[in-house]
Amino acid sequence: MEPPSQLFDVAFGAGAPLDGTALFLPAEFASRVQFGWTISVHILFAALSIGLAPFIVYFTWKAIRTDRDRYERLRSFWLKVFAVGFVMGTVTGIPMSFQFGTNFPQFSAVAGELIGGPLAFEAKMAFFLEAVFLGVLLFGRERVSDRTYFLSSVLTGFGAWLSGFWILVVNAWMQTPQGYEMITRNGMEVAQLTDPIAAFFTPRMTWMYVHMINASVIAVALLVAGVAAYIIWKKRDAKAWQTALKIAVLILIVAAPLQAVHGDAYGRHVEDTQPQKFAAMEGHYETGTADLHLFAIPTSTDAIMDPSEENLFAISLPRVGSFLASGGDFDAVVKGLDEYEQNPPVPLVFWSFRFMVGLGFLFIGLAFWGGYLIYRDRLSDSSLYLKLMIAASPLGYAALLTGWYVTEIGRQPWVIQDVLKTSEAVSSTLSSTEATASLVAFVVIYIGLVLAALYTLRWLIEGELRELGVEESPNDHWYGPIPELPGVGNDE
């Protein structure tokens, strides 16, 4: 395989969709970038809802059952974040299902019978539940009983998790399709549902659900911990936020190692069911025995684009890849990328995978260190730990996104594994002018949307600090120990 020279070719396959003279992007290319971009933004908000749900339920429960002000404070703060995230999730979610029709109508036509049901169940069972009871949660505190209010928080959270379930039923089917047969409808080869149980509970389904829910919980726990660490940095005796930091770290102690153990087994499942994707994840170009790369860094810029063995400084276990793949045989032959006519863009998959795994280990380290600090009762006193947690607050999201890049880019050239290619799913009537126009609009508007979300979080934190009585002072600094503030040592 020739080392490709341009990122563009690497990412979207040679055959040059761009000839360098066209003003507008080819419709297929623009559609794929648009879908990838819009889902990347949408999933940030979807994961926020899923990950924040247990926090909201817990804070609501404690706020109702105890008189302590700290839980009411946390409930009210994170519910505002949840509300903004939910609105952003709704308005970015609708374009996702629309693009199945606008940009990938052949995908909808071929797979409609398989994916339409789960998507409709998602809307009816989960989304309505979440939207209706979030309305009560946000505006109904004084209008319903404590019990109904708590129940609303549970139903809202359950709605978020159920939403994720049905969406992943669809995605898992696209990875490991079953429970269908191909028939002809209106002159077109389409998939017909033959076994709903098999189609809904595909081999990938449970792997994906556990991994995604847990990833969302980790991402949000890191976000909660980061915000808490920042507020503690500004105001050491903010009891509510000491509690929030502790809860987030305790959740990470469970969730982060679970993700690694589960992810390892998940990887072997991918190797069994999608060998091509697995070969791309491991940079396994030629069929033969496989080494296991524990760690790899590129030794030259070429290696970024072409992560083959001779280009990497890698710590590898010889033949362990074969051993794991076959379940005990060091000489087992693992299928390489040379077996396939068309391959996914290997560098994107290879590096996304390593980025995700590396971050996963970082989270385990942070979690255990936090556990040690809790044990020594020093969690809110370690200046370095607070700073690291502030820095780590977006990293859970980075891991979640790169994980999805492995899953989705790694499945290419297929949109439905071995059934329909992405290039065949694209609209035949879409012009490059229209596709480019919508892509530009989505890029510009979604950047604005993400900035608005980040600014909102910042304003909410500033508001919280004002309520805690923290004045902005020119003495704020980021080096050295935690600033000493008046009132340290006061009890609640």
Add this chain to the structure above:
Amino acid sequence: MSKPLVIPVDQYLHPSLPDVWFGVVMFALAMYVVLDGFDFGIGMLYATREDDHDRETLLAAFGPIWDANEVWLIAFGTMTLAAFPDVYSRLLADNYLIALGFVLALLFRGVGPELREQREDEQWQRACDWSFVGGSILAPFLFGVLAGSWVFSVGAISLPAILTGVGLVAVSAATGAAFLAAKTGPALAEEMRDLGIVATLAYLGGVVVLLAVVIWTDAGGAASTILSVPGVAIVGLSVVAGVAGIVLALRDRYRAWLGFALALPVLLSLLVALLLYPEIYPATASGTALTVEMAVVSPLALNLTTILGFPVLLVVLWYFKFLYSVFSGPIESEGYGA
């Protein structure tokens, strides 16, 4: 392969199940047009309010319900995909920019009020107001154009499609005004009444012009359907509901007015269903015309969606009853009163 025991595989639960699903999809469309319609109306009427207190009253009316209302769009879309996948893919692919423009307008409509309350900054709030108002006008317009393009099969850039868009804007303004009149204090209600009457008259006028154009040009062969007995009945009932609503509004009977105002988008959706059936998608550049029979999914898939989906749909309707009963009181600027 595990065989599902209760779900027939080879035939529909009832021979008319595909037609029932056409009805279900049209029901979801009607729910969306009615419920999000008055949300859009609130957004449009918001532009006529200079006073901060009034504006906050309108936002308080909008806040707890709009998101749940908007989910009916998703229900409509996904049920269409589940029952008639080819219709879903062709409708959206044939109207690419209209469809994506619509969802972006919905985006602006949704985030405007949510972001507005995050910051006490005049410039920021003005930008959010623009987002809210602009989205609330553009979204029903583009959705109407999409529906017109679907029903009359003359493309989105055509007089019938554009008039459908204008009509949906007007009817949304009318229902929004009636909703606010019924839910706010007397001072605001009186102004809403006057605006609502103008919007109702504009809607009825718009429908007459639209139908005249359609009959004149026979767009999509719709002339004969409109002039048939059910067609004339729907149009006649719309005029009656509009006029009755105006009369009740003038007598300050706002709750009754709201009832008649909400009948208008219901009748409009009924007209859409009548104009389509038994076809569900007309012949366009993307292919030949599809009837309900041709477009529907196989028996097993439809039976499954029916058995799993219908009970859930009933539960959803209960949710809405609950939501609207929690927020049934009159609206004050700081939220719903007791």
